[in-house]
Amino acid sequence: MKLDYLQALKRVDDAQGAWVLHGQEPLLEQNLLDAFRKSWNSREVERQRYDISSASDWKNVFNALNSLSLFSNQLAIEAHGNIKPDASALKLLKSYLQHNESNLLLIVMPKQDSSSLKTSFFQTIDANGVNVALTANYPKDRQQILAVEAQKLGIQLANDAWQWLEQHHEHNLLAAKNSLMRVADTYPEADIIQIDHLYACLQDQSRYTTYDLNDAMLQGNLAQSIKIFQYLIASGEPMSLILWSISKEMRLLMQLFEQPQNALQLGIWKTKIGLYQQALRRLNANEFLTWPALLLRLDASIKGLGHENPEHLVQQAIASLCGRRLF
Known part of the structure; x- marks a missing residue:
């Protein structure tokens, strides 16, 4: 079954079997994950997370799904990564879908190209699970999503204020949501937000966003990147969003290194391809090998696991993306 983002939101409480979320819209991904986690928590569903870095990791996922804890009646597993199950894991997936009636496997992947969506894995999900494309390709779709926000x-x-907001943010849903939050705080008494409200609130703002951070990192400008990061922290930007932004850039650079001719298929905007290519020429490919472990440490520190300072780890990740080392 295929669902769009808004349809998926309505079915969170009833979700079971296997769901796949894929796309490059951080707002949609984070909202759905938040909705799932809230639902699991309210129903006392046990939650586990696995990061898929190799095909063999899928065996651990299915072993966990088939060995429910004595202290829970339902299990929800989040599997994050861009490695699809191989032939042996696909058999385990099919067996799970046929025999497991209550648990949920929630697979979170980046944007998939058309050839990936035709593989046996996605055919299995389409036939027996739920496939959610986290996209908003048309103005009507984006306005519906932002209207909910x-x-x-x-x-x-x-x-006309909706049209102005979309043009101002060039289809960037996350930035548009941030602007909605800002205008709501600035004009709490306004019955209807007009263009004048948006213009006065946003047009002269010099506020940095995670997209400014991304550009600075891709340009290799460490001083500016650290400055923007410190601004984001001071202004209350969630650390999880900063991590998502950094991990997205790392993933795209690693994918582009392996597939230099497929920039557009990887989801890189045409106007930004040169920026990514310059970053690849500047970076040492051996540094890519350190990124997955660094991101896992950062994710754990944000969740309060371990003893490392998440801000220090973010600065290490920023420096690595800039082709530099802090220590």
Whole structure:
């Protein structure tokens, strides 16, 4: 079964079997993950997370799904990565889908190209599970998604204000949501948000975003990258969002290194291809080998696991993306 983002949100509480979320819209991914985790917590569903770095990791996932804890009746497993099950793991997936009636396997992947969506794995999910593409390709789709975010904030926008917001952010849903939060805080008494409200609130803002951080890192500008990071932290940007942004750039650079002719298929904007190519020429490919472990340490530190300072680890990751070392 194929669902879009809004359809998926409505079915979170009833989800079971295997779901795949794939795309490059951080707002949609984070919202759905938050909805799932909230639902699991309210129903006392046991949750586990696995990061898939090799095909053999899938065996651990299916072993866990088939060995429920004595202290829980249901299990939800998040599997994050871009490595699909191989032939042996695909058999385990099919067996799980046929015999497991209550657990949920939630697979979170980056954007998939058309050839990937035709593989046996996705055919199995389409036939027996749920396939959710985290995309918003049309203005109507983006406005519907942002209208839900505006409703959460208790605000309404005039029709032309929606058009102005989309043009201002060039289809960037996450940045648009941040702007909705800002205008809601700035004009709490406004019945309808007009273009004048948005313009006054946003046009003269020199506020940095994670996208400014990404550009600075790709340019190799360490001083500017650290400055933007410190600004984001001071302004309350969630550390998990900063991690997502850094990990996305690392993943794209590693993929582009292996597939230099497939920049557009990997989801890199045409206007940004040169920036990524310059970054690859500047970076040492051996450094890529250290990135997965660094991201895992950073993810653990943000969740309060271990004793490392997440801000220090973020600065290490930023420096590595810039082709530099802090220590």
